[in-house]
Every structure is written in structure tokens, then in C-alpha cells.
Amino acid sequence: MPVISRGLRTVLVRPRAARPTACIRRVHTDNNPSAPPNTASSSSGNTTHFGFRTVPEESKEALVRGVFDSVASSYDLMNDAMSLGVHRLWKDSFISLLSPGSRGPVRCIDVAGGTGDIALRILDHAREAYGDRETCVDIVDINGEMLKEGCKRFKKTMYHNTPQVGFIEANAQALPQETFPDNTYDLYTIAFGIRNVTSIPDVLHEAHRVLKPGGTFACLEFNKLTNPVLAPLYDRYSFSMIPLLGTILAGDRASYEYLVESIRRFPSQGDFSRMIADAGFAIGGDFEGDGGAWRDLWGGVACIHTGVKL
Secondary structure (H helix, E strand, C coil): CCHHHHHCCCCCCCCCCCCCCCCEEECCCCCCCCCCCCHHHHCCCCEEEECCEEEEHHHHHHHHHHHHHHHHHHHHHHHHHHHCCCHHHHHHHHHHHHCCEECECCEEEEECCCCCHHHHHHHHHHHHHHCCCCCEEEEEECCHHHHHHHHHHHCCCCCCCCCCEEEEECCCCCCCCCCCCCCCEEEEEEECCHHHCCCHHHHHHHHHHHEEEEEEEEEEEECCCCCCCHHHHHHHHHHHHHHHHHHHHHCCHHHHHHHHHHHHHCCCHHHHHHHHHHCCEECCEEEECCCEEEEEEHHHCEEEEEEEEC
16 A cells, blocks of 8 residues: 555544634744844854855745745746646646545645645545545645735635635744644645745654644655756756746746746755655655655656655
């Protein structure tokens, strides 16, 4: 039996009170996440990458926020440009693999999920495939503009103003304990988001903390194309056409350049799978495919990684 199936256990979901009418809850550990960093942090000297640039660690969050503030209203269009529209098929494959609802209702957290497209797929799959109207999703994103787009999307669905979905503005690297207690969720998803964080290990640690024992971590992300013939062609498209499309479609070349660069800076499939294992997850074999730690999509242009909290 694949590891992924063991992660989605049947659970009893108690009825929950209706969520507040305000669409987005803001629960940062820092009362003002946009405030300038304190002197101690600013003088630490630690650096990280922002695309191909090296920047102080404390600067990256604001830089990434600026990118997604800029692209929030055209986020789906952005993913269409970066994947030639194939991201929609990848997301469908991601949810089909996880098959939420197949073993009863699950409580999910979708991180960096502001626009709500993964959460909507989770809820639709559970309802349409298994008649499940109890599976629920907390959509978490550090960017309020992205969450606003998700609220707009869900207002057009049957899930709006129901206990099945909530929108929470929070930092994936430091999820507030009072809002996200230990051992809370059955499924943690993050799609096309983890490459933008300052500290991937911190995000993985928090994912492990909030998942119940037996819960599943699942990540969909752009990754390394494994075909040596196609890789140069993909690079040429990425670095020339995607920024050009950003200029034409959104009037924003710089944000699209960053997004392409961030993909190239993301760890390889094997390296990322080992990071997931280091966070305490069982990942299967250190290889691609059934029984392995990851599944390549379109030769590695995108990749699904999974792990189970023991």
C-alpha cells in the first residue's frame, strides 16, 4: 500500500461552529509582520537568496510579499504563463494522488494557498468522489492580497460561509501555537509556495508539528527537468518568454523574472526529499515513482513530494 494512503486516515470530525463573517483571520506571531526587523536581526549577517540575488535573511519576506502583492490579481494567469497552462493538470494529479475523502473526512491545512485553487479541488474531490461534506480546509498564506483573491473565488461556491473553509493570514515558518496546535491536521498541502520561503527547514518543522501522527505532508512544486535534451530548451523558454509574457500580460517583468529564478534555486528532487526526511517524515525510498519519495510530472518540470508523520 502506498505511503500516501496511510497518511489519510479515517477521522471523526466534530461539528464546528460557523466561522466569523470576516473572510480573513490575521494571526501572525509578530503583531506587525510588515514592520522593519529589529536591530539584532538586522545585524546578524545571515543571508539567503531572492531569485539569483543574495539578500539579508530579514529582507526576503518583504521582497517576496512585494512580488505576490503585484501578481495576486493575475496569479492564475502567471501560472498559465510559467507552465503553458499545464499547472491545472498538475494540480488535478496532485489531488487525485492524495484522494481526500477516500477514508472518511479529513481536516486539511493548505499553506501558501491564498487563491484557494488547491483547497477548492480538495473539497470538490471529497464531495464528488465520496459524498463527503465534512472534510474541511484551513487556507493559510502570509500574503493578504492572495487571500483576498481566494475569498473572491470561494464566494462563488457552495462552501462560502460554511465550516468547511477558512482563510488565515499567517507565516508558514512560525504558525502561532494558539491557532495551530500540535497534532491538529490529517493533511498538509503546499503547492508552488515552499520555494519562496526564507527557511524551508522551518516550514517543514512546522508542518510536522501541526500534523497528527499518521498525517500526510504533500508538496507540489516546480523542480528540475531530468531530460538533458529538453532542459536547455526549457531554460531558454523560462528566461526569455516568461518575463516577456509578464510584461505583456501583467506589466510586471521583474516579478516574473524572480519567479523563474526561484525555481532554479530550489533544491533538486533528491535534496528536497532528504530535507523532508530530516524534518521527521517517513518518505519511502530515495527515488522517483511508486514507493519513492517523489513523483516527477512532465519529466521533472514539476514534482510531487510526500511524507508521513510517524
